[in-house]
Amino acid sequence: MNGNPRVVYRILDASANRAGEGLRTLEEYARFARDDAEMSAEIKSLRHDLANLMKRLDRDALLAARNVRSDVGTTIQTKSEYQRTDTLDVVVAAGTRVAQSMRCLEEYGKILDPEFSKGIESLRYRVYIVAANIERSLLRDRGTSTADDQSPGDVRTGPQRRDLLAGAMLYALVDVFNTAEKLLSHCDQLTQSGVDIIQLRDKNTDDRTLYERSVVLARRLQSTNTLLIINDRTDIAIAAGADGVHLGQSELPIREARRMLGSDRLIGASTHTIEQVHRAIGDGADYIGCGPVFPGATKSFDHFPGVEFLGQVHSSTVETPRPAFAIGGINEHNIERVLDAGFHRIAVSGAIRDAASPGDAAAALKQRLLDSRRWRAVD
Numbered sequence: 001m002n003g004n005p006r007v008v009y010r011i012l013d014a015s016a017n018r019a020g021e022g023l024r025t026l027e028e029y030a031r032f033a034r035d036d037a038e039m040s041a042e043i044k045s046l047r048h049d050l051a052n053l054m055k056r057l058d059r060d061a062l063l064a065a066r067n068v069r070s071d072v073g074t075t076i077q078t079k080s081e082y083q084r085t086d087t088l089d090v091v092v093a094a095g096t097r098v099a100q101s102m103r104c105l106e107e108y109g110k111i112l113d114p115e116f117s118k119g120i121e122s123l124r125y126r127v128y129i130v131a132a133n134i135e136r137s138l139l140r141d142r143g144t145s146t147a148d149d150q151s152p153g154d155v156r157t158g159p160q161r162r163d164l165l166a167g168a169m170l171y172a173l174v175d176v177f178n179t180a181e182k183l184l185s186h187c188d189q190l191t192q193s194g195v196d197i198i199q200l201r202d203k204n205t206d207d208r209t210l211y212e213r214s215v216v217l218a219r220r221l222q223s224t225n226t227l228l229i230i231n232d233r234t235d236i237a238i239a240a241g242a243d244g245v246h247l248g249q250s251e252l253p254i255r256e257a258r259r260m261l262g263s264d265r266l267i268g269a270s271t272h273t274i275e276q277v278h279r280a281i282g283d284g285a286d287y288i289g290c291g292p293v294f295p296g297a298t299k300s301f302d303h304f305p306g307v308e309f310l311g312q313v314h315s316s317t318v319e320t321p322r323p324a325f326a327i328g329g330i331n332e333h334n335i336e337r338v339l340d341a342g343f344h345r346i347a348v349s350g351a352i353r354d355a356a357s358p359g360d361a362a363a364a365l366k367q368r369l370l371d372s373r374r375w376r377a378v379d
């Protein structure tokens with residue numbers, strides 16, 4: 001490690017203290033102002049998980065680096081710092097402080113211990129969800145929240161969705177299943193196996209069923225780091241509080257969908273030619289699907305752009321990088337050809353759906369992607 005390790009330890013020590021204090025502030029509110037046992041327990045768990053992660057670092061080095069006397073921050077004061085009109089202000093300030101401190105821990109932690117940093121990243125997403133839930137409950141109490149007329153799954157903010165998208169590698173397309181329980185059980189397996197994005201895609205169901213499944217799945221995924229995308233239907237994505245919509249070349253134009261969705265939700269676009277890639281990015285797609293790569297059981301095609309198309313996309317989007325997911329017949333037997341083309345994100349349906357154990361199949365694909373990313377030093 002280059003540079004002065006003492007500085008890194010000092011920053012990590014201060015950030016950890018700030019995060020812990022902010023979490024305690026949130027916990028006191030959840031416990032004493034809301035009597036909310038579940039929320040209190042989650043925040044307490046966050047504090048303990050943070051403390052456990054900090055044990056990965058050299059405690060002595062952290063303490064030796066602490067130097068409050070010469071901390072210029074103790075004398076820099078802003079007017080608003082000492083102004084809090086009510087508990088909402090206190091909670092919002094605490095939530096912001098915790099999220100910012102987590103980000104510092106995550107970024108500077110990469111210098112000392114990447115695994116520490118990954119652990120902090122997971123905590124950070126949990127903080128976003130807890131802080132949003134607390135703030136929304138307060139706004140509801142004040143009667144100023146639009147939360148009641150907001151979609152049931154509206155918990156994540158635009159930046160949080162884009163954060164999750166940026167790190168997404170494994171994207172699973174699922175159908176609505178015969179019952180909501182079966183869908184949720186299947187998706188629980190996928191989220192626990194590391195699936196980063198779930199797309200609800202079903203060409204054989206009615207709007208009402210697609211909406212109802214979308215609502216329950218949006219709620220279930222709120223407490224995970226998995227995004228929910230609805231295939232084709234911008235209206236249902238909004239109504240159900242999903243994280244976004246996926247649009248093919250024959251669906252609503254991206255710009256029109258953006259007008260309806262706003263900038264806080266994600267739009268994915270299917271692409272089969274390099275021209276479509278550039279147009280989708282130009283139209284503001286947040287990510288693209290690129291395929292079909294290989295023949296598969298889910299959807300039939302007359303033409304397969306194949307891995308050559310992936311190579312074209314990889315080399316032509318260096319200047320305008322957008323998360324790009326290879327799709328079409330991808331499985332454990334041909335994924336290496338996708339990785340060799342420069343892709344490290346895949347979208348699959350059959351490889352997980354038709355597996356004896358969908359969870360195991362998803363976990364194996366995710367591990368291949370992670371291993372490849374490590375070996376190929378993808379940024």
Ligand SMILES: Cc1ncc(COP(=O)(O)OP(=O)(O)O)c(N)n1
Nearest residue numbers: 231246247248249270289325327347
């Ligand atoms: C991630 C992802 N990529 C491509 C597609 C295909 O979308 P589309 O071309 O609209 O075809 P249908 O899925 O609607 O049959 C996708 N759904 N997801």
Ligand SMILES: Cc1nc(C(=O)O)sc1CCOP(=O)(O)O
Nearest residue numbers: 291292296298328329348349350
């Ligand atoms: C829905 C879809 N769209 C594709 C495209 O290339 O746009 S390929 C595809 C099928 C994806 O399922 P499987 O992983 O089972 O092949």
Ligand SMILES: [Mg+2]
Nearest residue numbers: 232247248251
């Ligand atoms: Mg479509």
